[in-house]
Structure formats: structure tokens, C-alpha cells
Amino acid sequence: MDKPIIKVDNVSKVFEIPHESRNTLKSYFLHPFKRIGKERFYALKSVDFEINQGDFVGVIGRNGSGKSTLLKILAGIFEPTKGKVHVNGTLVPFLELGVGFNPELTGRENIYLNGIILGMTRKYVESKFDEIVDFAEIRDFIDLQVKNYSSGMVIRLAFAIAVEARADIYLLDEVLSVGDAGFQKKSLEKMLSLLSNGATGILVSHNINDVKKYCNRVILLKKGEVVFDGPTDEGIKIFESQMGLMSEE
Amino acid sequence: MVLHTKANHRDLLIELIRTNFKLRYNNSILGFFWVLMKPFLYFLMLFVVFTAFRGGEASAEYGANLLLGIIIYTLVNEGVIFGMHALTDLAGVILKVNFPRQVAVTSAVFMAVVNFAFNTVILLILAILGSFAPTIEGFLYFVFILSMTIFALYSISLFSSILLVKIRDLHHIMELVMQLVFWGSAVFYSIDDMSGAFGQLIRLNPLALVIHASRKALLEGDIIHVKAMIIMSLMSLALYFLGNLFFKKNIKRIAEFI
Ligand SMILES: Nc1ncnc2c1ncn2[C@@H]1O[C@H](COP(=O)(O)OP(=O)(O)OP(=O)(O)O)[C@@H](O)[C@H]1O
Ligand SMILES: [Mg+2]
Numbered sequence: 047m048d049k050p051i052i053k054v055d056n057v058s059k060v061f062e063i064p065h066e067s068r069n070t071l072k073s074y075f076l077h078p079f080k081r082i083g084k085e086r087f088y089a090l091k092s093v094d095f096e097i098n099q100g101d102f103v104g105v106i107g108r109n110g111s112g113k114s115t116l117l118k119i120l121a122g123i124f125e126p127t128k129g130k131v132h133v134n135g136t137l138v139p140f141l142e143l144g145v146g147f148n149p150e151l152t153g154r155e156n157i158y159l160n161g162i163i164l165g166m167t168r169k170y171v172e173s174k175f176d177e178i179v180d181f182a183e184i185r186d187f188i189d190l191q192v193k194n195y196s197s198g199m200v201i202r203l204a205f206a207i208a209v210e211a212r213a214d215i216y217l218l219d220e221v222l223s224v225g226d227a228g229f230q231k232k233s234l235e236k237m238l239s240l241l242s243n244g245a246t247g248i249l250v251s252h253n254i255n256d257v258k259k260y261c262n263r264v265i266l267l268k269k270g271e272v273v274f275d276g277p278t279d280e281g282i283k284i285f286e287s288q289m290g291l292m293s294e295e
Numbered sequence: 296m297v298l299h300t301k302a303n304h305r306d307l308l309i310e311l312i313r314t315n316f317k318l319r320y321n322n323s324i325l326g327f328f329w330v331l332m333k334p335f336l337y338f339l340m341l342f343v344v345f346t347a348f349r350g351g352e353a354s355a356e357y358g359a360n361l362l363l364g365i366i367i368y369t370l371v372n373e374g375v376i377f378g379m380h381a382l383t384d385l386a387g388v389i390l391k392v393n394f395p396r397q398v399a400v401t402s403a404v405f406m407a408v409v410n411f412a413f414n415t416v417i418l419l420i421l422a423i424l425g426s427f428a429p430t431i432e433g434f435l436y437f438v439f440i441l442s443m444t445i446f447a448l449y450s451i452s453l454f455s456s457i458l459l460v461k462i463r464d465l466h467h468i469m470e471l472v473m474q475l476v477f478w479g480s481a482v483f484y485s486i487d488d489m490s491g492a493f494g495q496l497i498r499l500n501p502l503a504l505v506i507h508a509s510r511k512a513l514l515e516g517d518i519i520h521v522k523a524m525i526i527m528s529l530m531s532l533a534l535y536f537l538g539n540l541f542f543k544k545n546i547k548r549i550a551e552f553i
Contacts, residue, residue, distance in 0.1 A: 069463050123392070148318070165394070166298065213298060
């Protein structure tokens, strides 16, 4: 491979956690000169890796280990405090639940809004509209407000829109776990077909079986640091032994 | 598919405006009708009250002045409030997708402008009914004042939209301030009738000058406060550049606080 599609260069992310919250004018008025102490918290510490085109990388680690923070940095939603991220291609983030739908709008309206926010033109969304609706299997509910959808339906719709972006890179944070088994299979297979066509995927999941089945590499995070980066099986073994759950095989 | 092209940015602006409309007016004609009715009902109320104060004699001239004042105040009020909420209203999206955030501010202020455009329909009806006949120079000056006002609203929103994320009770304060501005902006009176210290104070209020100059220009064809308008244009320009710097500097980390 000539050039990595993603290069994460010594990235750290620090969140400043104030000892008490100060986000109202009232608090400024009541204690104008009070200094509020801050804790510097490293959500990511000197993270360094490269991802090549066509990789499907699993990011695993315990709650709070920095997985979502890492994906948000890759998506350009957070700025790294230190270090640099180079992304060589278009990227579609698909992060956590909700995915930026507006509950008051109908499924149809959200398809347009979401597709355009992801970077598509309105015309393109229009041309893909039927495919999206069919993939999400929500034809009968398309003119219903999204607040009346089940959470699985929301995720299906969001996924169906995101795959139509034909991006070079897909970031999936814990999103497929909500769909039913049938949809999970269908969507992961869709991801694999996108990957075989040259896309790159990063999957954050607590479902070790999905990671095992689909990812060709894992990055294991512990308290913001990469403690393992390599073949899936090996990484999962280390993770499971860390959690004190030896794998049963 | 190439993402985030110029065409996409244009579509994004249109889509955000469209969404704003749908949400605010519940997607209904009746909801939309309210945009027209709200300032008009306000107008009727004030018209009746102040006509009673002024000795009970209804005057078309006072009516036209009052209506214009209310419509301009509504533009400024909505521009300030919508603009301030531009980022927080899109919090769910901002946390999940990296799109050009300035578009959020543009669409919010644009929304206030569209409302304004619809409100001017009432004004147009009054003009057709013959209660006033604008001159060309007066009309052009009015358009200039409006453009400057909208530009200023956008510039202010570059600051306020970011500040609201960090100072969550800012909107309570702003609502109070806008109430105060309403009383001090010569909406239902004319600054010509104001004297003394209070009159001096009101003449320092840019919105009072904007309303006064608009009235004279549109209703009587007089071009006044030219110097003040030029100074305000320059100040808006400065505010715009500073606002841009402030916005660009802070927007990078906004997702952490929203
Ligand atoms: N905006 C923020 N401000 C302050 N701290 C934050 C912010 N976002 C995340 N953190 C902190 O960063 C750490 C890592 O969070 P992150 O969401 O990346 O974990 P995660 O690995 O995705 O966990 P989970 O498995 O529960 O999803 C947590 O301790 C969290 O509290
Ligand atoms: Mg997470």
C-alpha cells in the first residue's frame, strides 16, 4: 500500500473538567473572582496508528477508554489537543444513537436533511431515495414522524442513508447493536461489500463476536492509550484476559 | 459521489431553512399564517391602546408608523433570538457530523429575514390602500438601512451563538434585554417627541435610529440620520470581521461543550 488512508500522528485529547460547573451568567455574578480549579483529563494519550484502504478495523476497550472520542476526532467533530490526524478521502460518521435525526420531521424529510448534512446534494438524495427506503424496510412508515419510529427503525434508516454516501471511510460507533439480528447481518454484509469495493471501515463495538467476524485488525484502548494494535484474535484475547473473562475456547 | 461540494453547501443552507420553517410552523398553512398574524395582532393591540391615550382619534399616519416600527423590531428581535440559538438548536447534529457550521447561523438569521419579508406584505397593502406613497430615493434608503441591519444581526449572531453554548442562561438575559429594547426603540412613539435626558439616551440606541430613519424614508421620503447609518455600517463591518475571527476560533471546540 502506497499511502495510508488515515494517519493518526501522536494524538492526545485533553478534556478540562472544572471542579464545579460554571456555564451560567448567574454563577459569574455570584462569584466573579472565584477561581475554579480544573482537572486535566487525558481521554486519549499519544495515540499513533495508520489505517490502509480496505481495512476493517475494530476499536475495542472498556467503557470510557476513549473509543468514541477517537472516532469523533477522526470525524473532525473534536480537535485533538496535541498531534495530527490526516484523512485521505471522504468520510461518513455514524456515531452513537440518534445520528442527528430530527424527531419532529417525517422519515422522508429526515432522509433529505440527513443526506444533505452528510454532504450529499439534494439531487443525489432524490436519486437514491427509493434504495434508501427499501434498504431500511420502512416504506409504510416513510411519512410518519421519526419520533414515532422504534429505535431499530431509526438506526436502519440512518444506516441506509449513510451507505448511500459512497464515502471512502465509514465510522461506526456502536450503532449496529440496536437493529434486530436480521438487520445487523444485512448491514454488516453491506459494509463488507462496500469494503470489498475499496471502502475502509472502523467499527466500535462491545459485541466481540461482530468484531471477530468482520474486522481484520483491532486496536485495543485502555484509559486512552493504545495497548494493542494487530490481528483480531490476538487483540480480543488480550482484551478478554484484561477484563478477567478468559475466552471459553 | 463526492461529498461536501459547493452544490452541497447551497443545498444545506436551503434545507436548514426549510427545516426551520417546518418545525416552527408545524408544517401547516395555519402555522404559516401566524407569521403574518403575530406582528399584526401586536399592532392592533398597541394601536387601540395608544389611540385611546392620544384622545381616541384613529390616525392612518400613526398606524403606518406604528406598523413599520413593529415590523422592524420583530426582524431585529427574531434575528437576535434565532441567531443566538443557531448552534444549540442543531446540537444533535453538531455532535455527530462535521459540516460547515457557519451555515447554521446564516440559516437562522435568514429565517428572521423571510418572516420580515412576509410581514412587509401588510405594509404593502397599506401603501396600496393609499395611506402612504414611498419615493424611489426613500425606498432605496430604506433598503440600505435594512441590509445594514440584517448584516449587523448576522455579525452579532456569530458571537451570541457561540456564547450561548458556554453561558446557558444567556437567552433569559437576552429576552429581557430585547424587552427593554422594545421600550427604548421608539416603536410606538417617535424620537422627535422625546426630550431631556431620556430623549438623549434613546437617540444613542441604534435601533431607535434605524426605525426613525426607516419611517422618514419610506413614509415621508426624507433621508435622515445618514451619518449615523454610515457609522453603524462601518461598525457592523468591524463586528463582522471580529465575529468571524471569534467564531472560527471557538467553533473548533464547540462540540465538547454543547
Ligand atoms: N465533552 C467531554 N467533556 C469532558 N469529558 C469527556 C467529553 N467527552 C468524553 N469525555 C470523557 O472522555 C472519556 C472517554 O469517553 P468516550 O466516550 O470516548 O469512551 P468510550 O470508550 O466511547 O466508552 P463507551 O464504551 O462507554 O462508549 C470518558 O471518561 C468521558 O467522560
Ligand atoms: Mg462510546
